[in-house]
Amino acid sequence: MGGGGREGRSYRSRTQRKHFKQSRENVWKRSKADPSAPDSTDNPTWQPFATQNPAFDEYYKAQGIVAAEEWERFVEVLRKALPAAFRINSSSQFCSDIRSQLENDFMESLQAEVSEEGEAGAIRPLPWYPDNLAWQSNFSRMQLRKNQTLERFHEFLKLENEIGNITRQEAVSMVPPLFLDVQPDHFILDMCAAPGSKTFQLLEIIHQSTKPGSLPDGMVVANDLDVQRCNLLIHQTKRMCTANLIVTNHEAQHFPGCRSKSNASDKESELESNISQLLFDRVLCDVPCSGDGTLRKAPDIWRKWNVGLGNGLHSLQVQIAMRGMSLLKVGGRMVYSTCSMNPVENEAVVSEILRKCGGSVELVDVSSEIPQLIRRPGLRSWKIRDKGAWLASYKDVPKYRRTGIIPSMFPSGRSDVDPTDNGHKQENGTNGNSEDALQPTEDAMTSVEDLDVEVSDLPLERCMRLVPHDQNSGAFFIAVLQKVSPLPVVQEKSTTPQGNLVPKKDDEPRITLSNQIPEDKNGKVEVADGANEMCPEGTSEANLIDNEEEGAALEPDSFNACENHDTEETEVPVDKETGSGRTGGKRKLQMQGKWKGVDPVVFFKDETIISSIQTFYGIDESFMLYGHLVTRNSDANHVKRIYYVSKSVKDVLELNFRVGQQLKITSVGLKMFERQTSREGTTAPCSFRISSEGLPVILPYITKQILYATPTDFKHLLQYKNIKFADFVDAEFGQKASKLMMGCCVIVLKRGGNALPDPVQVDESTIAIGCWKGRASLSVMVTAIDCQELLERLLMRIETEKDKSMQENNVETAQVQDLDNTGKNEGTDSMEVGING
Numbered sequence: 001m002g003g004g005g006r007e008g009r010s011y012r013s014r015t016q017r018k019h020f021k022q023s024r025e026n027v028w029k030r031s032k033a034d035p036s037a038p039d040s041t042d043n044p045t046w047q048p049f050a051t052q053n054p055a056f057d058e059y060y061k062a063q064g065i066v067a068a069e070e071w072e073r074f075v076e077v078l079r080k081a082l083p084a085a086f087r088i089n090s091s092s093q094f095c096s097d098i099r100s101q102l103e104n105d106f107m108e109s110l111q112a113e114v115s116e117e118g119e120a121g122a123i124r125p126l127p128w129y130p131d132n133l134a135w136q137s138n139f140s141r142m143q144l145r146k147n148q149t150l151e152r153f154h155e156f157l158k159l160e161n162e163i164g165n166i167t168r169q170e171a172v173s174m175v176p177p178l179f180l181d182v183q184p185d186h187f188i189l190d191m192c193a194a195p196g197s198k199t200f201q202l203l204e205i206i207h208q209s210t211k212p213g214s215l216p217d218g219m220v221v222a223n224d225l226d227v228q229r230c231n232l233l234i235h236q237t238k239r240m241c242t243a244n245l246i247v248t249n250h251e252a253q254h255f256p257g258c259r260s261k262s263n264a265s266d267k268e269s270e271l272e273s274n275i276s277q278l279l280f281d282r283v284l285c286d287v288p289c290s291g292d293g294t295l296r297k298a299p300d301i302w303r304k305w306n307v308g309l310g311n312g313l314h315s316l317q318v319q320i321a322m323r324g325m326s327l328l329k330v331g332g333r334m335v336y337s338t339c340s341m342n343p344v345e346n347e348a349v350v351s352e353i354l355r356k357c358g359g360s361v362e363l364v365d366v367s368s369e370i371p372q373l374i375r376r377p378g379l380r381s382w383k384i385r386d387k388g389a390w391l392a393s394y395k396d397v398p399k400y401r402r403t404g405i406i407p408s409m410f411p412s413g414r415s416d417v418d419p420t421d422n423g424h425k426q427e428n429g430t431n432g433n434s435e436d437a438l439q440p441t442e443d444a445m446t447s448v449e450d451l452d453v454e455v456s457d458l459p460l461e462r463c464m465r466l467v468p469h470d471q472n473s474g475a476f477f478i479a480v481l482q483k484v485s486p487l488p489v490v491q492e493k494s495t496t497p498q499g500n501l502v503p504k505k506d507d508e509p510r511i512t513l514s515n516q517i518p519e520d521k522n523g524k525v526e527v528a529d530g531a532n533e534m535c536p537e538g539t540s541e542a543n544l545i546d547n548e549e550e551g552a553a554l555e556p557d558s559f560n561a562c563e564n565h566d567t568e569e570t571e572v573p574v575d576k577e578t579g580s581g582r583t584g585g586k587r588k589l590q591m592q593g594k595w596k597g598v599d600p601v602v603f604f605k606d607e608t609i610i611s612s613i614q615t616f617y618g619i620d621e622s623f624m625l626y627g628h629l630v631t632r633n634s635d636a637n638h639v640k641r642i643y644y645v646s647k648s649v650k651d652v653l654e655l656n657f658r659v660g661q662q663l664k665i666t667s668v669g670l671k672m673f674e675r676q677t678s679r680e681g682t683t684a685p686c687s688f689r690i691s692s693e694g695l696p697v698i699l700p701y702i703t704k705q706i707l708y709a710t711p712t713d714f715k716h717l718l719q720y721k722n723i724k725f726a727d728f729v730d731a732e733f734g735q736k737a738s739k740l741m742m743g744c745c746v747i748v749l750k751r752g753g754n755a756l757p758d759p760v761q762v763d764e765s766t767i768a769i770g771c772w773k774g775r776a777s778l779s780v781m782v783t784a785i786d787c788q789e790l791l792e793r794l795l796m797r798i799e800t801e802k803d804k805s806m807q808e809n810n811v812e813t814a815q816v817q818d819l820d821n822t823g824k825n826e827g828t829d830s831m832e833v834g835i836n837g
């Protein structure tokens, strides 16, 4: 099982959050859908959400997802607002500091508040999540605001959330990635990934044991059909600052297989890359679902819920899961999950996967994994509700409903109907699809007890259903599947609605009627040839351009997308773009790529620029630049940002070129270098600065333009953003800084004694920031909010270290005290006072 380990992780950057901050809802503000929202009483037109639905009660009582005697408790908890849960980002440099703050400070102080007022619960780590990295808080927003201790906690949550050091995520939604057993060298496909909370977790896991400056061998492909939701995903994952992620925009059920047909001309590239097909070690299949497991968070679902929602999604869920299975390597693991409680979206889908895959896929017994997590076994028996009637097996389905209600929805998956039988239960003559009667009929209620329900012979008890009243959470369904051998050739249309088995002819595309999954040519692995895929509906060109401008990590060089970004993110004077490359003030014409509206990703190979960067920063040769840099612009003279990709991503990009760009990539790579467009910038020897997010990866390899600063001067830089060389407290540092070449430089916080390694040595605790060496001063190139966070964290660390330093009574003590004193002048705007204080 993978999780966020404490040790040996390489910490990633704390910056690159401007877009994220702008676009992301601040989840610590009151949500409209929060039924417990205290301020709602101020609004006379406000109506609480209905928190009941007779069709829901009838359906789930009959399915027996909880025992009859538990029903009242189950719905009572379902009607309560969900406690807020959040995860500490294990990739954050301040992960341990934040955890200690929660464990040693807030847990205690908040508990005091709770006992004073006689209320239950405060904050607590979720016992089943590794390393105390996931937490749950039981305070309402009103409570958070009403006294000083809680207010402080509220501010902490808001800041860390905004910075990206914590991520709000429903507790149960954190579970599926934990069951994937992810290793750092795994290729992982997250099929329906937006808004990306699980993608983020997966990235954390693959990064957790990498050393500073190295990258994991694995990678994540995060896919979603919805372009706007892909943007949310990109914003989420940007905080991870990873070079090991590709974001794609496909229908998951038709995700391209990228199978390369090797021939002589491919030989050269085959030598460089060891993949000839895009297969994955792990697949997360967190499919679209009816979402009734999120009722506590989204109480409007009470009103909208009907049985048709689940019935209508079953086929798509099977298709997506089957595509996932076909893209999974033999020996690989796939987790199928939904935030729905409905067996037709859960056990029925898992059963159909097992049936279709024959013995080549097993449902894994994970009962011994994450033992602290309370879960219920999957059901082996359920029934289908349609048009106000209960159906025990497919033969009960009226003929006119046999396209909407299909055999795979039933426990046996059998389609054995008498072709002359019209279905005996009811014929009401309507032909609508899947809207249930709002009020169950007396007949339907009585008939449910008399149903001769099918019982599956598959080991479905190995599936997991998390229910709200077991651990005060939302509900979730999880199944862990392992591919033990190649998928069988599907020779027959196995579970067609009509139940007729049609032998497959060799020249026909191998398609199973019930799920429409294209299967591959050799019949061993069912991988669709994605070469002819069309742009999915809804991904218009306009949408895609919006997408990229708002947040794609590897944006096309759209000129209007980044100017503000430059000026806001850095304190360095930055000129507006010259406008070269613009077409009449509008976005420049796009390069012709396979995917309409998405500029192709190209490898950046301009030797002059690469070697100028290498020389300027003295980048050690062991850091692979050639072949790892990509852009969206093939004109090197106009490239504004250069992105870095890991070896694994590089291999996939190369494969993608060989197979005719089957992947529609909306984002890839870690922004490493940005062209400096200010007047000062263009006269600097190197026109590319190192971006904040790329800095942690390249830091250990930089040998020039890098200096240590004392804690005092480092803190002053963060406080005042721009300091004249003569004004540094450490005059030697000021002098050294003045001798750097004009342009971007890196300032590393000096810790410990005076003997400093040269070149700079980097470990997990190294704190470094990008600065700009100008004519007379040094300017910080870090966002204001990141400066604030760094300052606070530094003060906290220094407070902890102060005692140690005092005991040793060395030179460092004086600096710590000095810094401590200046920290008390936090509010002052005067640099003079700050420095002299």
Ligand SMILES: C[S@@+](CC[C@H](N)C(=O)[O-])C[C@H]1O[C@@H](n2cnc3c(N)ncnc32)[C@H](O)[C@@H]1O
Residues within 6 Å of the ligand: 173, 191, 192, 193, 194, 195, 196, 197, 198, 199, 223, 224, 225, 226, 229, 250, 251, 252, 253, 286, 287, 288, 289
């Ligand atoms: C349950 S949400 C995924 C949540 C996500 N895994 C997370 O943890 O943040 C389902 C996602 O599936 C996407 N989706 C719906 N139909 C899809 C399809 N055919 N292919 C791929 N994604 C699809 C939706 O846009 C939605 O973002």
